[in-house]
Structure formats: structure tokens, C-alpha cells
Amino acid sequence: MTQTAHGTAHDSSHDTAPDTAGQPAHVVLVPGFWLGAWAWEDVVGHLRAGGLEPLVLTLPGLDPEGTSTGRGAITLEDHVTAIEDALAAAPAGARTILVAHSGAAIPATVALDRHVERVDHVVWVDTAPVVHGFALAPDVEGGEHPLSAQWDEEFEMGAMEGLTEQQLTTFRERAVPQPTGTMRDAAALRDERRLDVPGTVVCTAFDADSYRSYAEQGMDLLAGILEHRQLRLVDLPTGHWPMWSRPGDLAEIILEVARAE
Template sequence: MTTTSPPRVLLVPGFWLGAWAWDDLLPQLRAAGLDPVALTLPGLEPDAPDRGAVTLEDHVRAIEDAIAAAPEGARVVLVAHSGAAVPATVALDRHVDAVDHVVWVDTAPVVDGYAMAPDITGDEHPLSAQWDDELEGGSMRGLSEDQLAVFRERAVPQPAGTMRDAVALGDERRLDVPMTLVATAFTGAEYRSYAQEGASFLAGLLEYRALEIVDLPTGHWPMWSEPERLAQVVADAAQG
């Protein structure tokens, strides 16, 4: 008897987060018949010994390894949140034939040569360096006081090298991979407007040819503020 593996959903969290960030989504995705795997990228373990040595390439390779580990014949859906879009774009570029769909969670694919923070100094970038700006800017909209407390408690510093290093892309077939952008902190219309105005992080929106935008109004961390609705968007993408 021939069996078909359920779609493998690779969940890659953004800055300061580990696999735990997706805990509220996992049971819902499994209930939808999917096979979710949440990643903790190198240097984002609570006890990481040397974050200063972690590079963007280390993050890319971790995602590549997860793609390669998917069961034979299973659809692979890559889900990237926030700053994880940078290594996820590179991994997609290297494995266009292995990724069936990408879901960008309040983020977007980047362009060749992009670096998140090329001038950043030091070994690591802690959440505390941005906490006030994030809170005042509204990106934490929808989070309870308990969720905010857990975030502050469990967040670990982002390895600075992953923000400083520039991406190198070479396979233009990535531009035709089906994608869903989940617009949360900003609307889809605002995303496209900012891209057209020259926002470097969103420049990829002007290149990709099979990208759908879904509005899910909330803050920048919908895996906590709107887990049920986010899970449904991911499930729709995974079931193709």
C-alpha cells in the first residue's frame, strides 16, 4: 500500500526566539493533518556558548538541514517570521526544487546583497536594545501582560553576525515559488507601498511573481496574539 507523508511545515522564528515561540501553533497544525517542525537557529539556544561566532551562513545551513530532513515525497512549506526571512530567502534560493510554498509572517523575502544591519558592532543584539521602541511602536499589539513577561524572560540575544552578513542569491527560479505574506503589524497595502517607496527590507516584494498577501491585523508576533488565525493561513498554504 502506498502512503503519502503529510506536508512538512518548517517554522523558523525571528530574532531572540527559539522553537518555543511556535508552541501555540503546533497542536493546531497537527490537527489540520500537517507535520510541523519548529526550529531553534544556532546561537539562539538559551545556553549558546559563543554567539559572537555565529554567522548568517550558520542559520542558512540549519534551515537547509531541516529541508533535507523532510520525508521523501512530502510537500515542504517554509514559514519564516520577521528577521528569519533573511536566512530563509537564502535557503529557498539554494533549494528551489525542494520548497513548495513559503509563508512570510510579518516579513518579506529579501534581495541579493541585503544585510539587516551591516554596521552593527559587538557580538550580540539583546531584546532590551529594542524593547521600548517595539512597545511604543505598536508591534506588540495584541499581547497580554503574561505574554510580554514570557517574551522578556525567554528571549536570548540575537547573534550580531546574522544581522551584519549580506545574502548572496543566484537562482532566479525562487521568484516563481508560491508564497503567502501574512501582513500583521502593517496592512498588505502598506507593505506594497513601503516597498515602492524604497524600503530596503521589502524590496523583494517587487521581484516575486507568485506572492499573495493576507491581512491578519494584530502585532508583530501573531503566533502568540492570533495563533488560531495564523495556523489557518499556514494550513491553507500547506494543503495547497
């Protein structure tokens, strides 16, 4: 079954096939802001066809019923814990591939820092590992940050490139407010071994050269590119949500990583 954290599992009992190493990799898919496990549905189909059965997360507070559980009380630590639990669910002997999109890079980096021995590779989707002390929006107010607060800005920046009208409609209908604690809290990192964990940065909204240039110019969100020693940057030209605009190509990158020895 495709497993979800704080969500519903989907039957996939007929989708079992080993990878080239004889043991399917343990792939954990973490969506970015405003999204739940549903955002990965198109990618999951391609991964299953390639012999993988990913564990797909809906992080705390990002389920549709999140208001009843109090989004304003959700912290970065809650999101880290959900990813830690997903890493711990890996079958014995399986390679673990952590895939983080956008703002999920923050809890993903913290989880990596705490469990270096459990992660074989990280795929950073239009994002990058963060550095110690990074907080996305330390001054954000309130308990929830809705998609509507950034919709126009995302369009102006070209982040919606490649999305159909139907996909845009679905995005607006299914997106839920981001708990602001996950934006306000800073990443506490302690284990420098994380810097040697192999990673693939999937550059979508900008190309790889631009990613490196922005990091060198001091863009805080991309500063981890200058620290991590085993990062491969690959271009996948599209907007900020390649799981919808180019799901097959994104899945192929993940499959390539999962099949590597």
C-alpha cells in the same frame, strides 16, 4: 515527534493524520530574532489538530545555552545551514512549506535560493523575501544584540499589539540575544527561479496595501515583494508576533497552504 534544530524534540507519537493529499506536508517553522522553537508552541498545537507535525527550529545561538557556544561567532551562514538541513529532512513526496517570521526571512531567502526544487511554498510572517546583497544591520557592533536594546522601540511602533501581560513577561524572560553576525552578513542570492516559488506574505503590523506601498517607496526589507512573481499578501491585523496574539488564525493560513494541491 516535533523536531527542533539544536533543541529538544517533543513527543507527538499520537498525533499522526494525513492531509488531504494523503501525504502530510513537511512544514518548517523558523522563528525570528531572539526566539527559539518555543515561540511556535501555540501554533504547533493548532497545526497538529489539522493533521500536521511541523519541524520547529531553534537556530544556532538562540538556545538558552548559546553563550557557552559563542553567539558572537554565529554567522548568517550558520542559520542558512540549519534551514537547509530542515528542508533536506522532508519525507519523499511531501510538499515542503517553509514558514519564516521577521528577521528569519534573511536566512530563509538564502536557503530558498539554494534549494528552489525543495520548497513548494514559503509563508512570510510579517516579513518578506529579501533581495541580493541585503543585510539588516551591516554596521551593528559587538557579538550580541539583546531584546532590551529594542524593547521600547518595539512598543512605540505598535509591534506588541495583541500581547497579554503574561505573554510580554514570557517574551522578556525567554528571549536570548540575537547573534549580530546574522544581522551584519549580507544575503548572497544567485538563482532567479526563487522568484517563481509561490509565497504568502502574512501582513500583521501593517496591511497588505501598506506593505506594497512601503516596498515601492524603497523600504529595503520589503524590496523582495517587487521581485517575486507569485506572492499573495493576506491581512492578519495584530502586532509583530501573531504566533502569540493570533495563533489559531496564523495556523489556519499555514494549513490552507499545506493542503493546497
